[in-house]
Amino acid sequence: MKEDLNKILLTQEIIDKRVQELGSKIDLHYRDKEIVIITLLDGAIVFTADLIRNLAIPLRLDCLRVSSYGNSTDPETAPRILSSLKSDVKGKHVLLVDDILDTGNTLQSVHNEVSSKLPASVHSCVFLDKPDRRENGFKADWSGFSIPDEFVVGYGLDYAGKYRQLPYVGTLKPSVYNNDHLT
Ligand code: IMP
Ligand code: MG
Numbered sequence: 001m002k003e004d005l006n007k008i009l010l011t012q013e014i015i016d017k018r019v020q021e022l023g024s025k026i027d028l029h030y031r032d033k034e035i036v037i038i039t040l041l042d043g044a045i046v047f048t049a050d051l052i053r054n055l056a057i058p059l060r061l062d063c064l065r066v067s068s069y070g071n072s073t074d075p076e077t078a079p080r081i082l083s084s085l086k087s088d089v090k091g092k093h094v095l096l097v098d099d100i101l102d103t104g105n106t107l108q109s110v111h112n113e114v115s116s117k118l119p120a121s122v123h124s125c126v127f128l129d130k131p132d133r134r135e136n137g138f139k140a141d142w143s144g145f146s147i148p149d150e151f152v153v154g155y156g157l158d159y160a161g162k163y164r165q166l167p168y169v170g171t172l173k174p175s176v177y178n179n180d181h182l183t
Contacts, residue, residue, distance in 0.1 A: 001163065004176045005153075010145060010169040015155060018144045019047070022125065023054025025142060026095070029123075034058040035093045036119075038085065040110065041065045043099035046156035046164065047127040047144075051097065059095075062087045066106055079106040081113060089119040099156045100128040104138030111138070127155065128169070 034057070039048040041063050052059065065083040094114055098107055107124055114122055125142040132149045153159050154166030160180065163172075 001166065004163070004172055005166075005170040006173045008168050008170040009147060009150075009152060010155070012167045015144070015168065016050075019050045020054050022142055022144060023051060023056075026051075026125065027056050029141075030057050030093060032057060033093055034060070035095050036060050036062055036087055036089055037095050037097055038062050038064055038089075038110070038114065040096070040098040040106065041083075042164070043156050043158065044097050044127070047099055048097050051125070060087060062089075064110060066110060079109050081110065085114075085117075089114060089117050092119050094119045094122045096122065096124040098124070098126045100130065100152075101126040101138065101140050101143065102130050102133045103135040105135060107140070108136050108138045128152070128157075 037048065037052065037059050039045065039061065042065070048061075052061065062085050063083070064081060064085065067080050067082055096107060096110055096114065101107060101124075107126070111122055111124065123141040126140040127144045129140060129143040129146045130149055131146060150171050151159070152169050152171055153163035154169045156164050157169065158164045159172060159176070
């Protein structure tokens with residue numbers, strides 16, 4: 001698994017420190033208000049697990065399964081919301097959590113969907129941001145790291161379903177993509 005990586009962009013130590021900082025900023029923003037975190041499956045699962053353990057405010061957790069990538073590194077179609085929320089977010093403070101803000105289409109469509117349910121507020125927190133790829137001007141309220149336009153894996157992010165368990169973030173060797181038909 002590690003041998004498939006070209007370079008490591010973010011180490012485990014750097015990620016841990018930044019997630020702690022994000023937790024403090026989010027705590028400060030909401031003070032003691034209760035929030036509903038909506039985490040976007042599958043990619044945001046690792047980030048969310050770490051983030052919530054760095055939050056002191058009361059929170060509830062809900063998940064949405066969203067799919068925008070097939071087995072490729074390019075968006076195949078418009079994002080699809082594949083599940084529904086278990087909680088009623090009307091009048092609640094909602095925090096959307098995703099692994100990476102790329103074109104912005106996923107978070108924009110989830111933001112629209114959640115806003116239509118009349119929450120008290122909707123904010124968003126992403127682990128990574130690729131601002132160069134944005135198609136719609138969507139801005140996250142909190143972002144862990146801004147990265148260049150490179151496909152990355154690890155810390156929840158996958159390529160064709162793999163590499164999510166890596167505790168750091170890196171890019172893949174070109175041979176991984178070229179040999180994909182062999183695996
Ligand atoms: P967006 O709708 O283009 O903003 O895409 C967001 C989704 O695309 C993320 O939640 C990821 O699942 C996926 N994605 C975008 N860039 C990468 C990447 O570099 N590695 C892995 N997944 C990515
Ligand atoms: Mg995703």
